Amino acid sequence: MSSGNQQPVGDGLVKWIDTRLPVFSYLQKEYAEFQSPKNFNWFWNFGAILTFMLVMMILTGIILAMQYQPNTMLAFDSVERIMRDVNHGWMLRYMHANGATFFFIAVYIHMFRGLYYGSYKNPRELLWILGVVILVLMMATAFMGYVLPWGQMSFWGATVITNLFSAIPLIGDSIVTLLWGGFSVDNPTLNRFFALHYLFPFLIFGVVVLHVVALHVSGSNNPLGVDPKGPQDTVSFHPYYTMKDSAGLAIFITIFAFFVFFAPNFFGEPENYLPAAPLNTPAHIVPEWYFLPFFAILRSINFDVLFIEAKLGGVIAMFGAIFVLFIVPWLDKSPVRSAKFRPVYRWFFWIFVLDCFLLGWVGGRAPDNLVFEGLNLKVIHLGWLATFWYFFHFIILLPLLGIFEKPKPLPKSISAPVLGGGSAAASATAKPMEKA
Amino acid sequence: MGIVSNMRRTAAVAGFAVAAALVSTSAIAAGDAKHPEDREWPFEGIFGTVDLASAQRGLQVYLEVCSGCHSLKHVAYRNLGALGFSEAEIKVIASGFDVPDGPDKEGEMFERAAIPSDRFVSPFPNEEAAKAANNGARPPDLSLQVKAHPGGANYLHALLTGYVDAPEGVNVPTGSNYNPFFRGGFIAMPAPLFEDGVEYADGTPATVEQMATDVVNFMQWAAEPEMEQRKKTGFKVVIFLIILSAILYAGKRKMWANVDH
C-alpha cells in the first residue's frame, strides 16, 4: 500500500487525501480489487463476523463503562442500575454479555475451520499464530469481564482462576498476591481487572490488524487447499465476498438478537445474580461455557506425575492445551492442506471435535458424579480419556498422519473440479464440503 | 448449487450453539434438593407478559408478609407505575417507609418518610443487623431471586408452598424448618404464607397457593422490569433482521449466479 507508483484513486477531495494519505487506494486494493479464491464456503464468513463482534463488543463496552462503577461496594448495584434505570441499558448489557458467548462461538468455528482445511500450513503459519494470540487475549478479556458484575460466580471464578498461579513453585504465592493487590480477591483486584478489561480489546484490535495484514500477504486458503492458479480461480473481494459476508453476518446477528431479546440469560449462570459473598462459596463453581473444555483439562490432572504435584500438573496441562495450538503448523507434517483430500485425518478431525465437546461436558460437571447409574464410571474418568485424546491428537496423531496417510489426488486448480477439467478427483471432491 | 449442503452447514452451526448451551445449563442440575414442579407462568415464552393483577396482589403479599425481613433494594417506589399504580398511590406506599437521610445542617443523620424516587427501604440497616435478627441467617434480597435460581419462578413457588413435616428419622436442627425444595432440606425461614394471611382488595381468596403465585409474579417483575419492553423491541429487531438476511441472501445468490464456483 505504501508503494509510490500507485495512482491515487477518485477525484476531488478523495484524490487530494489519497495523494497525501493513500487510505482510499489501500481500501481499493485490499478490500475491493483483492482477489480471493472463488470457492469459499460459508465457513469463510466467520472472519467478517468476528470483526463485527469485536467492534460491537468495544462499542457496547465503552458505553457500559460510562455507567459502571469498579468498586466492590458499588459494582453489583451499578450493573443493576444499568439494567433498570439507564436508557436501553438492559439492551446494551445483554448485547455485551451474550456478545461474549457469540464471539466465542464464532471464534471456535473459525478455528475448527482452520484445522479442517489446514489453513495454518505454509505460508500461513504466522497468520495462525496471530490467531491463537487473539484467542489467548480474548480469553483473558472475557475472564476479567466476567468478574466485573461482582456476582457470586464473578468472585469465585476470579478466586479460583487467580489461584491457579499459586501452583507455580517457589514464586507462586507471591504472584497471586501481586495479581490480587492484597490477600484475597478484593477491591484492588476488581479495579485492575476493570482497567485491563478496558485495555485488552484494543490490544486484540491491534493483533487483528496484523492478522489481516498477514492474511492479505498470503491470500486466503480455500476449501480445496489448492492455491489459485490464475484469474479464472478468483473473484474480486468486492462485491462478491462483501455481499456474501453481509448475508452471513445478517443471519448470524439474527440468531444473536434472538438470544439477546428472548433468552438473554440462557448462557449465563443464575448464581451470578447474587452479589459476591466472600465468606460463602456456591455449591458448584462453573466457568462460562467457553472455558469448560480447558477447565476439564485442568481438573483431569488429579494425580501427581513424577515430581510434579497434581495442582501444578493441571495448570501445566491447561496452559499446554492452549500452547499446543501455537505449534500445530509444525506438528502437522502433511503437505496437503484440506481435509477433503486426507481420508484418515478427516475422521480424526471429527473425533477431535467430539472430544472438545466431551471436554466441555466434563468441565460442567462435578468430577465424582457417576456418568451412568450402576456403572462405576465417573465424570473424571471421561475427563482423563478426553484430556489424553486432546494431546494425543496434536502431539502423536498429527505428525504420524503426515508420514503414513496417503492423500487423495489433488485437483489441478480451483476451477478444475467445477469445469470438469480435472482428473477423477474432480467428481470425488465436488460433493462433500464445497459450496458448488 | 449445494443448497442442501448449505443448510446442513447452517444446521451444524446452530447445532454447535445449542450443544454448547446444553453443556452450560445442564451443569447446574446437580444437588440434593427435590425438583420443583414445572408450572406455567404468564411471563414465559416470547409472547409472555406481566400479569398485572397478580403482580399487584404480589406486592401486597411482599409488603405485608415478606418485607419484615427481606429487602427489595434494586426496585424504586416510582417503578410501581409499571404495575399500574398511580402517582398518588405510589406516594402513599412510599410514605409508609422511613428512610435514613442526612446529614442535616447540624451534621446529624435523620429519618424521613420515603418518596417515590427512593428505592424500597430495607428492613435492616446492614447485613450484620439482618443476621443478628434472624438467628445468623441473612434473608436474601428479593429483587433478583427469580433470576438467581435455575428455573427461578418454579423454584420459588415450590419453596413457598413446599413446607411439610420432616419425614420419620430426620432431625430438624433448632431454628431451622424442613423444606424438601431447599438445598439440604433445612431452611431458616419458617413457612411464611398462611391461608388468609393477607386480605386481597379485589376479593381474590388468599390461599397459600394464590399468594405464592402472586408474590412470584411480583418478584419476576421486580427481577426483570424491562421484560415486556425487551420482547416488544426484540420482535421488531428479529423480524427486521430476518428480512434483511433474506434480501442479502437473495442478492448474494443473484450476484453469484454468473460465477462458476
Added chain:
Amino acid sequence: MSDDTQNHDGHSGSRRDFLYLSAGAFASVGGAIALWPFVDSMNPSADVLALSTVEVDVSQVEVGQRVTVKWQGKPVFIDRRTEAGIAEARDTPLDDLRDPETDEARAERPEWLVVIGVCTHLGCVPLGQTPSEPRGEWGGWFCPCHGSHYDTSGRIRKGPAPLNLPVPPLAFLNDTNIKIG
C-alpha cells in the same frame, strides 16, 4: 460493478439492482436505528430523572436571608427579600436592562425570589448568598469569574453575562413549602 457480471437481460438486471438497493437501504436504516440506544444511554437515566423535582421548606428563612438548595445538581438561590430590595427591583425601568424582564414576572410572590444560581456567562456560581460575600453594584449577586453583576431580581446589569439568572419551574404548595421542578 465488475465486468463479468454485466447482465444484458434488462428484466433480470433491474431485479438484481432492486435487490442491491433495498439491501443497502435496509442495512443503512437498521444501522442508523441501532445507534440510537448507544446515544440515548448517555441521556439522563430514570433514577436521575426521578430526582428532577425537590420540595423545600422555607419556614425557617428570615427576611433578608438567602439560602441555597440543590436542584438537578445545580444551586438554586432562594432569597426572602427585604422591602427595599423588592422596591428596587420593581422600580427599575425595563430600558435599563440588558435582558428586559419585569420583577413581577420573575417573582410571583414578591417576598420570595427563586433563581438558578448559575451565571449565564460561563456557568460559575455567583457570590452573594452570605452577608460576607460581595453582592455586586446592584445588591444582588456578583460573579467572580468574569465580573457579572446581577440585581435584587437576579437580572444581569453589568458584565459579560448575556441573560438574567433563570427562574426554575416553581409552585408554592403552601406558604412555607416550595416545589422546584
